[in-house]
Amino acid sequence: SGWGAGGAGGGAGLWKRIVGGIRAALGKWVLMGDCDGSYDLSDLEKFWRELESGADLVMGCRLPAGGGTVQAGAMPFLHRWLGNPVLTFLGRLFFRAPVHDFHCGLRAFRREAMLGIGLQTGGMEFASEMVILSCLRGLKIREVPTVLRPDRRNRPPHLRTWRDGWRHLRFMLLFSPRWVFFIPGVLLLLLGIGVAAPLSFGPLVVGPFGFDVNTLLMGWVSFLAGVQLMIFALFTRTWATRMGWLPEQRSLARFYKIFNLERGLLLGLVCVAAGLALLVWSVGRVGGRRGGEHSPFKRACGK
Structure with missing residues (x-):
């Protein structure tokens, strides 16, 4: 297998250089990783074993939750204890990603599979996009533990904690209308029914608190907001599917056959x-x- 870092021009963005390297590679499999001394590139046998057994994407895991190790000083405090755990939790929740380190820079994959999922982001979200699209396209994803060591670079880090963290989170939300719109809509709808239904028969007094028409109106506002969010989730999912960003969903296809x-x-x-x-x-x-x-x-x- 081979990995090329060129093929996209020096002025291209990070993601274009990576995709250019993937396209320029001559082998069946591709390995990508930071070349600043933070990863042990000599310990690659476990990646190849997973690829040989049928995996399309093999993610390294630096975090202890997946068997990895982070050496002292290798990862900033906020990245280790806030950013990576939270974003990984959301990735597992939103997309059922079978990984414990969503943004590990050391990963290997089948070249044709990765070129076929439509990678197109232009920034740091590329790391998230690769995993998200692999999950949505049904690729086989495996994870192997790795060790993260302090890097040997002599320049400031290119990552900006809050800006890049928000970019990753925003990208996840864009690909998950179910969690952004549908589930909040269901919760608002149920809350509205729970509040408005009892008050529709008259005012209620619970201890020192009285609930009357103002509470009734707020209940129905919650109900209507929930319905609108659920409808918007349907529209968003339909549009994203038609644009090719999200795969076709069987339940949605059945819905449109009936409705x-x-x-x-x-x-x-x-x-x-x-x-x-x-x-x-x-x-x-x-x-x-x-x-x-x-x-x-x-x-x-x-x-």
Whole structure:
């Protein structure tokens, strides 16, 4: 296997130089890693063993959670105890990545598989993109422990803790509409129902606290916000799939086979009719009361 660092021109960005090196490589497998003395490049047999057994991407792991070792002074405090653990946790949660060190710079992969997933970012997010797209495209990912040693560079580090950490997090969120929109939407919807449903029958008093029409209105606002977030998650996922950023989801394909334009219009008409019927029922119920003293409409108007 071979690895080339050229092929993209000296003025190109980091990701272009790496992709250029992958394309220029002549072998079946490619190894990439920082050449500043922080990784032991002589201990590569475990990477090749995993590739030979069928892995498409083999990640090194510097963190103890995956069997790795970080020598004293090899990694900044915030990177070791905040940045890497948090981003790795989110990567495992969002994309079910089977790794314990999402941003290890030492990794090996099958050349054709990596060129086929559509790498295209232009900055430090490249490390995240490689793992995320490998997960989304269904590549076989393995992990092997490695040792991180203090580097031998004589210049300041090129990483900027907060800026680059945010770029990695932002990239993860862009590829996970389920966690950004859908799950918060479900939680807001359930919260809204839990608050508004009991108050729809009248005010409630729990100990020294009273809950009336203001709380009812906030409950329905939460419900509507949740519905909108869930719809936005559907639109985002559909658009990302059509653009080729996310793979097609079977459940989404089945949904669109069932829920077409005509059925959507019919469902909308049913919802409008149900809303009008509920409004007529509410007005009749309020009008039937003597003076409507307990009417939520009167309470809302301060009467």
